[in-house]
Amino acid sequence: MTPILRSAAKVPPAYFVFVALLATLWITKPQLMNLNVMGIFVRQVAPLGILVLGQLLVMRVRSIDLSGAGVLLLVNYLIASGLLGGLPLPLVLLMCLGIGGLVGLFNGYLVAKRRVSAVIATLAVTVIITGFVQFLASGKPPGNMPDIMNDIYKVKWGPVPLPVVLWVTLTAVMSVFLSRFVFGKFVLAVGENPTASHFSGVPVERTVLIAHVLAGFFAGVAALVQSASVAVGSLRLGLEMPIDAVAATILGGVVFGRGDGGVWGPFFGVMCFAFLFVVMTSFGVPEPGKQIARGLIILLAAVFYGLSTRNS
């Protein structure tokens, strides 16, 4: 490989895909290319973007978190069912973040201390929460969301919706957190080589545990934003989201143990998802086509990285 090709292989695929999608949209649907419409598209993926912040953290320490679907469902149900009706809203919101953190702590304990395969552990957590919530709701949609959440969700600063501001802010905070704090160095070290990290005095188990707690917390935030975006609670909400989060993260150049894409690579991975489904809908691709696209994105991005890291 020539040096130019080699350095091109280091650039996360997300940037190329993003440019390609924008170009496609610009050629086929030029009327969509205005800031207000774009703002709506991007707002739709803000929960996914926040979920990805947690996903990239756990993936950099060679783990994965698929329990986001469970957290989303649980938070959605708790708010919509009025089960916590007596409590003031800020307290309910705080509780939802706490639930996310607790689920993350449980995942982290299983993965870091019990050495359970992260896919199995977090999928099982989703299955348990989903079954339990559906049992509580006896299969029926739970009820309405409080109006105030939807009102906050719809706030805009110029063309920029508030959820997008939250997403960008959290991403920037995460970027500083990973580059300026010791924890970021620990994450880097554990991802590169857990054994060497352990013998160099890096607290490997604690790093993985904290990564999972943070991922759970971000899932809680994503769940709140997602819940605010819908007026009525649903039991089918966001079951595809953790998979999309994994796809966006890999697309953004973060694979297991390697974080070439940083925090902004996955950010653009999520932006791809904002436009991908718009482009597909405008070409008349049916719903199953989106499933195939999901799978293909993960596979192709993983192959891209598998090939570029094979010789190292």
Next chain:
Amino acid sequence: MTDTASATSHPRRPNRWLGKHSRQGNWLAALIIIVATTLLLLVTTDDFATPQNASNLLAQAMPLIIVAIGQMIVIVLAGMDLSVGSVMSLTTAILALDGSPIVLIPLVFLAAMSIGLVNGIAIVQLNVHPIIATLSTQFIVLGVAQLLRPVAGGSVPDIVVSMVTGSVLGIPAPVFWAVVIVAVGWKILHGSRFGLHLLAIGGGAASGQTDTAHNFGLNDGRNIVLAYVLSALFAALAGFFIAGRIASGDPGVGAQFALDSITAVAIGGTQLSGGIGGLHGTILGAVLMALLANGMNLANMSAFLQGAIKGVILLLVVALQSRKKMGL
């Protein structure tokens, strides 16, 4: 000489079948739980001991047994196949297409074989983690199944139905299925060089070295690809069986089976980190899962709660296994 001294005091050879160092894993626990559950159901419910329920139980357990054997083939070599559920859904969707069974039935197994090939080649040649590779094919295959048959419906050829629900000489067809599947599984895992190689590759991976088997001269790449092809073929067989039972196509029919098959394999004592496991353990695990489902149905438990309980069982079983590796 020191060599002879160490040769005379060689460590006690571990029991091949039982105990902590068994190559077969801890399958005794599953057997004990099965006996206990059976006794409990015999005592507490009236419907359990009827021939009708026994026949139902075998027919219910069959798909899980089939798909779990395939799942186990990849788990002992330290892999995992999350795409089996989607392969089952796709199989029912293909069988419910309009067409002659002479075309549809080979098509099913051809499709499964190519999915297994894609999984295997992505893992071996393209260096993709097994869980990521099969997670992505899970969605691709599910999408194809939904394209072929968006909602449950259609009808499968009569021959498929009669092969599953019919009977020969008064013996119901699932019994024949069970005998054939167990014989084939036994041949693959315990009666062939391939089975031994699977354990060797998985055992090396479990001890932290990725190329142990390769260094011993095994063609590990070819064996791994073959294992994923077999896993997909077993999943297609399971889908075939289900298609015969429901007599129609359903893109959602396989959704539970990826995790259920992993649970069954893990309960049977097979280590998810690879290298340790046995066919009888996997069959016991699948039977145990079917018994529990049967018992919960007889007790009129909510289907949602049953799902949650299966999740708890999976979590308990995998949390009790020991593994060196952290993460995926």
